[in-house]
Amino acid sequence: MADFFKWNLCVILSLFLFFGCSKDDNEIQVTGVLSGLIVDAETGASISDVSIIVFDANTNAPTGNTFLSDVDGNYSIELLTGSYFIKLSKQGYSRVPTLDIIPISFAIIAGQTFDKPVEMFKSNLNNTGFISGNVISGNEPQGGALVVAYNGTVGFSSVTDQNGDYNIYNVSAGDYSVKAFLANHNSSELNIAVTTDMETSSTDLLLSTGATGQVTGQITFLSTQNIEVDVALTHPGTGETIPGLTTHTSNFSYSISGVPDGIYIGRATYENDNKVVDPDRIVKFGEPTVSVYAVSTELNFDVTGAVQLIGPSNDFSTSEPALVDTSPLLEWTAYSSTSDYVIEVVNSDGKIIWGGFNNDNALTSKNIIIPSDQTSIQFNIDNNATEPLEVGKIYRWRVYASKDDVKEETGWKLISVSEDQQGLIKVLL
DSSP states (O other): OHHHHHHHHHHHHHHHHHHHHHHHHHHOOEEEEEEEEEEEEETTTOSSSSSEEEEEETOOOOOOOOOETTTTTTEEEEEEEEEEEEEEETTTTTEOOOOOOOOOEEEEETOOEEEOOEEEOSSOSSSEEEEEEEEETTTEESSSSSEEESSSOEEEEEEEOSSSEEEEEEESEEEEEEEEEEEEEEEEEEEEOOOTTTTEOOOEEEEEEEOOEEEEEEEEESSSSSOOOOEEETTTOOOOEEEEEEEEEETTTEEEEEEEEEEEEEEEEEEESSEEEOOOHHHOOOSOOEEEESSSEOOOOOEOOOOOOEOOOTTTTOOEEEEOOOOEEEEOOTTTTTTEEEEEOOTTTTTTTOOOOSOOOOOOESOOOOTOOOOEEEETTOOOOOOOOOTTTTEEEEEEEEETTTSSSSEEEEEEEOTOOOOOEEEEO
């Protein structure tokens, strides 16, 4: 009888544990939902068939394959809990985010839906087609590779999804070389012709492992506190960082290995850290480039303190633009030893619409000069802007600090500039 009682007790306990644990397991959720509505920023109409790729914000790698918004412009996808960002593209519309803006990350929480509506602006480019293809590495699809169509002057790009597929939209009609970029890999290269309103398909690329190029260098700090900074190699045609070719300095030196054969632009202290690369050489002679062909190459940087923006601007920790009207007052903090300032406003296509510099002549000249005792200016106060600020659109403004210098051919030298990822504004009214 005692044995029978013990047996029954064990059965009851086992059933209790089984059903109890099963119920708990069923209640544990490890996924959330990302959803939103995609609309035309000017008309408010929904946009269907927008290509969407979700990226892991910690690795910058795609989490899956490209998916499309539905006929009503809605999209929805289930994701594991974590931090993500998205990239959207469609023929006839500017991609989101634009090339020079770091994507805004968001968190997916278990059991919750994160609503992320998106506005897209029609592309300003005319006579465009698009390119589609696949990237393979070792007979397997390669996700997370940057694919660039480049004609030696202008580049258009996309990133492969988990299945290795890519689409490059809004490519101006013409001839291009198409190549994939990824750390530790060299790529095949295809020469193609893009035709207006047509798809150039089957532009498939093969990656091979074994890229052995290396870029090393030192950081020299000019009149500022030494800190460790980020360094990256970017594509000269698009300005995008090559996946895997970024690092941080150690003892103010750096080394990037596994660099594919090619020509790159070097960038340092791109992150918001109150430091900037000495802007004088960049403005007068262009960004520093490095040619890498299976050997070690040296590229050094001079770094100085950044001009501090008061506003309007995005916060240091995000690329969410500050909301402004069509004639904002732009303010900054005075920079030591400055003779005058130069302001520059750039639209989402990377075109300077107000201020900046003129490099058309033998010597670089300033399009606008602001006295050193003035640390604010209203947009287009001189009526020289090439276009007005448009409602709903995103712009970036920056300030350069200039010092008179008789040793320079121009008679002046730039001694600082505001942060690369600061000064983002969005016109609301």
